[in-house]
Amino acid sequence: MDAFEAALVRILPRLRRFAHGLTRDAADADDLTQRAAERALKARSQWQPGTNFDAWAYRIMRNLWIDTARSRQRRDRLIAPAEAAETIGAPGDAEAAAERLFLMRAMEHLPDEQREAVALVMIEGLSYAEAAEVLEVPAGTLTSRLVRGRQALAKMLGGNER
Amino acid sequence: MTEPIDELPVDETMVIAWVDGELDPERAESVRQAVAVDPALHELAETHRAMRGRFRAAFGPIAAEPVALPSAEIVSMADARAKRMRGLWVPGAIAASLAVGLFIGQIERPAGVADRADALALAPGLAHQLDTQLSGAPGPVRVALSFRAQDGTYCRSFTATHLDGVACRTDGGWTLRYAAPGTSTHSDYAQAGNDPARASAIAAMIAGEPLDAAGERAARDRGWR
Numbered sequence: 582m583d584a585f586e587a588a589l590v591r592i593l594p595r596l597r598r599f600a601h602g603l604t605r606d607a608a609d610a611d612d613l614t615q616r617a618a619e620r621a622l623k624a625r626s627q628w629q630p631g632t633n634f635d636a637w638a639y640r641i642m643r644n645l646w647i648d649t650a651r652s653r654q655r656r657d658r659l660i661a662p663a664e665a666a667e668t669i670g671a672p673g674d675a676e677a678a679a680e681r682l683f684l685m686r687a688m689e690h691l692p693d694e695q696r697e698a699v700a701l702v703m704i705e706g707l708s709y710a711e712a713a714e715v716l717e718v719p720a721g722t723l724t725s726r727l728v729r730g731r732q733a734l735a736k737m738l739g740g741n742e743r
Numbered sequence: 744m745t746e747p748i749d750e751l752p753v754d755e756t757m758v759i760a761w762v763d764g765e766l767d768p769e770r771a772e773s774v775r776q777a778v779a780v781d782p783a784l785h786e787l788a789e790t791h792r793a794m795r796g797r798f799r800a801a802f803g804p805i806a807a808e809p810v811a812l813p814s815a816e817i818v819s820m821a822d823a824r825a826k827r828m829r830g831l832w833v834p835g836a837i838a839a840s841l842a843v844g845l846f847i848g849q850i851e852r853p854a855g856v857a858d859r860a861d862a863l864a865l866a867p868g869l870a871h872q873l874d875t876q877l878s879g880a881p882g883p884v885r886v887a888l889s890f891r892a893q894d895g896t897y898c899r900s901f902t903a904t905h906l907d908g909v910a911c912r913t914d915g916g917w918t919l920r921y922a923a924p925g926t927s928t929h930s931d932y933a934q935a936g937n938d939p940a941r942a943s944a945i946a947a948m949i950a951g952e953p954l955d956a957a958g959e960r961a962a963r964d965r966g967w968r
Contacts, residue, residue: 586812593810598802615946619813681801702763703795704802709765728756735790738797 585625588634593618595635595705596642602700603646605685613649617642639705639715643697650693687737695730702727753777755787762791809893813946870917873899873910874967878959889954889962890945892920897967900945909944912967920948 582590596617600610621641628637688696701712713723753774760766761774778784872884878899880886888900898911898920909921921944954962 582812590810590812593812594806594808597808597810598805601802601805611947612943614810615813615943618810618946622813677801677804684798684801699798703798706799709760709763724756724760728759731759731791731794732755735794738794739790 585628586622589618589621589638592635592638596638599639599642599700599705600646601681601685602688602704603643603697605689613642613646616649617645620645633711633714636711636714639701639707640717643715647693684738687734690737691730691733695726695733698723698726699730699734703731753781753784758784758788759791762788762795811893811946811949811951869903872903873901873912873917875963877956877963888945889959890949891951891954892948893950895950897962898945898948900941907941909941909948911948920944 593614597610597614600613600617601607604610604613617638621638624641628634688699691699697716698712701707701715702709705712707715709720709723709727712727713720716723718726757766757770757774758778761771761778766774778788869884872882873886876882876884876886878886878889884901884903886899886901890898890900892898892911894911896911896913898909900909901907907923908919910917910919912918921941923940
């Protein structure tokens with residue numbers, strides 16, 4: 582395994598977590614993770630050593646998801662998403678899975694641009710600068726999306742603290 | 744209370760940035776002081792701090808699970824993915840707790856496996872085939888691929904009558920980790936590796952590369968342990 586593959590293996594678990602935030606579905610998240618890994622391996626010549634590998638990998642997944650979501654939105658108008666898959670694909674006990682499902686349902690109500698900002702900062706723990714780099718937006722844009730997303734979530738989750 | 748360091752009023756954006764650790768020390772201090780004396784700001788800060796903690800706690804365990812790189816073979820199989828085909832994909836922790844009697848030829852309905860929580864262990868006949876048969880050999884059970892999973896167990900991707908699956912060897916015998924209704928009772932060997940959902944399942948489980956012929960024979964001779 583070379584340095585590139587080692588870096589990819591190191592970040593894949595975090596990419597899979599990010600995928601949960603993006604897709605709000607455990608099975609879709611696993612699927613997206615595999616496809617992002619495949620794309621990263623194929624696009625390895627495009628990564629420039631010395632640049633931020635993690636941001637590059639997150640960006641691959643995010644762009645892949647945008648393409649996927651676009652075609653899925655058409656499909657989902659016809660077919661309801663399979664919610665039963667959540668309990669099968671999620672790690673941890675049933676209560677943890679239920680909590681995650683609850684939070685993913687709340688994120689469902691955010692516009693895409695707010696959801697991805699929230700997922701990168703609040704779930705992935707990226708700095709504002711890193712998240713802005715992944716999303717290729719100015720820091721101010723990232724901040725305002727993040728704040729609006731957090732305000733909306735706080736409103737939805739109010740009274741539901743555990 | 745000391746004078747604020749700058750003229751910016753402390754608003755929700757600043758409170759959130761403070762919670763996220765994004766402020767320089769001077770500005771962080773001014774937010775800290777404002778939060779300390781203003782109950783409304785204090786509540787805002789607590790709300791956002793708790794929410795961040797809640798998301799980190801809920802999603803954190805996912806990032807603690809290892810994910811394997813797709814192997815070259817898996818990548819090429821995944822390229823054939825034309826549409827989503829979802830079989831029963833059972834992660835290790837759940838699969839390990841299941842043990843059962845699944846009999847070759849008894850799964851009549853396509854949904855038979857997923858519908859029966861008690862249908863996840865392999866019958867002696869199939870288990871014997873998985874114990875002994877090498878990849879590519881003809882027979883009622885055909886093994887397409889053998890590999891080592893991230894949890895250290897040996898796993899085999901196979902096609903049997905009415906059933907395509909991936910089983911791993913545990914102390915209790917062969918346990919089904921992935922299953923889909925068999926595509927055809929007479930499907931040829933090439934088809935056995937063609938289910939993209941199974942390829943995805945294998946890609947998520949595998950550690951390193953699939954076993955080659957020599958590695959497979961050696962693993963078999965050691966009883967898959």
